[in-house]
Amino acid sequence: MAENLNPMPGSNTGSRSNRFMEDGVFLTWDDLWVTAAGGRPILQGLAGYAHPGELLAIMGPSGCGKSTLLDSLAGRQGPKTRQEGDILINGRKQALAYGTSAYVTQDDALISTLTVREAVYYSAQLQLPDTMAKSEKKERAETTIREMGLQDAMDTRIGGWGAKGLSGGQKRRVSICIEILTSPKLLFLDEPTSGLDSAASYYVMSRIASLSQKDNIGRTIIASIHQPSSEVFQLFTNLYLLSAGKTVYFGPVSAANEFFALNGFPCPSLQNPSDHFLKTINKDFEKDIELGFANGIPTQEVIDILVKSYKSSDIYQMVQKEIAQICKQI
Numbered sequence: 001m002a003e004n005l006n007p008m009p010g011s012n013t014g015s016r017s018n019r020f021m022e023d024g025v026f027l028t029w030d031d032l033w034v035t036a037a038g039g040r041p042i043l044q045g046l047a048g049y050a051h052p053g054e055l056l057a058i059m060g061p062s063g064c065g066k067s068t069l070l071d072s073l074a075g076r077q078g079p080k081t082r083q084e085g086d087i088l089i090n091g092r093k094q095a096l097a098y099g100t101s102a103y104v105t106q107d108d109a110l111i112s113t114l115t116v117r118e119a120v121y122y123s124a125q126l127q128l129p130d131t132m133a134k135s136e137k138k139e140r141a142e143t144t145i146r147e148m149g150l151q152d153a154m155d156t157r158i159g160g161w162g163a164k165g166l167s168g169g170q171k172r173r174v175s176i177c178i179e180i181l182t183s184p185k186l187l188f189l190d191e192p193t194s195g196l197d198s199a200a201s202y203y204v205m206s207r208i209a210s211l212s213q214k215d216n217i218g219r220t221i222i223a224s225i226h227q228p229s230s231e232v233f234q235l236f237t238n239l240y241l242l243s244a245g246k247t248v249y250f251g252p253v254s255a256a257n258e259f260f261a262l263n264g265f266p267c268p269s270l271q272n273p274s275d276h277f278l279k280t281i282n283k284d285f286e287k288d289i290e291l292g293f294a295n296g297i298p299t300q301e302v303i304d305i306l307v308k309s310y311k312s313s314d315i316y317q318m319v320q321k322e323i324a325q326i327c328k329q330i
């Protein structure tokens with residue numbers, strides 16, 4: 001670690017000397033563009049990073065490009081889109097070894113006739129190495145089920161069309177269990193809390209957050225998330241806020257409030273900051289302008305102000321430095 005780097009708040013590179021960081025996956029992306037067939041841009045020149053031991057939230061209004069960004073970072077972009085720009089793992093273009101990364105999709109692809117215990121255990125048998133004893137795999141499966149708060153549903157059938165079983169939120173948690181069985185060092189989650197009530201959302205997200213540093217191994221966790229409560233929001237280290245494929249803000253969660261305030265859109269006291277950020281950039285809330293929201297400025301103008309201001313901010317400069325530093329040092 002160069003002594004002269006002044007790490008951003010929420011950045012761990014300042015203490016990268018420990019093993020915890022060295023073994024992890026540093027993901028960086030720069031000038032990332034994704035274009036749909038026909039030339040419509042979906043993501044427009046995004047830049048950012050994700051560190052081991054940290055959680056990154058990707059947020060923004062519906063259709064802003066959250067899933068597209070997650071898919072690109074996970075190397076899952078389909079042939080129907082064109083992707084340009086650098087996505088680097090530990091500073092290099094490389095594929096990750098089997099079992100190093102996992103992706104929890106929005107859709108729960110589960111076998112309806114299995115119980116929770118069976119579904120997770122069979123996955124453990126398939127995914128965990130042959131060198132691991134069956135009893136150990138069973139233990140891992142059951143511990144993971146308990147970690148996701150599903151112990152009371154252990155022997156409930158998953159269910160599906162015409163067969164009553166788990167609730168939507170419970171299915172979500174089974175999907176997460178299956179993907180975290182191998183303790184992947186890089187974990188992508190697309191809307192992990194959809195279908196969960198606020199208590200379950202907090203419970204699940206805090207379990208996921210604890211994975212980021214479990215067993216003294218730094219895991220890199222990136223999740224798209226719709227409407228986190230303030231408690232869930234505080235679990236994240238960094239925030240990537242998108243609007244129509246452009247970066248409104250990328251940086252520490254702790255500095256986002258100040259960024260909005262400096263640009264003339266302070267978060268009202270007692271309001272959940274993530275709600276405030278989303279409201280400020282969501283055109284569905286245009287009506288609020290008549291009520292005096294966002295100082296009466298049309299939402300598109302607000303977005304343009306923030307996008308432009310971010311590009312000329314110190315935070316953006318720090319992000320660029322941080323990306324260069326990660327790529328240089330690893």
Ligand SMILES: Nc1ncnc2c1ncn2[C@@H]1O[C@H](COP(=O)(O)OP(=O)(O)OP(=O)(O)O)[C@@H](O)[C@H]1O
Nearest residue numbers: 036037042061062063064065066067068069080081
């Ligand atoms: N393969 C594709 N071809 C054309 N358009 C696409 C493709 N994939 C995504 N899009 C469009 O790009 C935009 C962003 O889609 P994306 O699914 O990434 O948004 P999102 O923020 O995840 O939305 P939501 O919150 O509703 O899930 C949308 O307008 C979507 O219709």
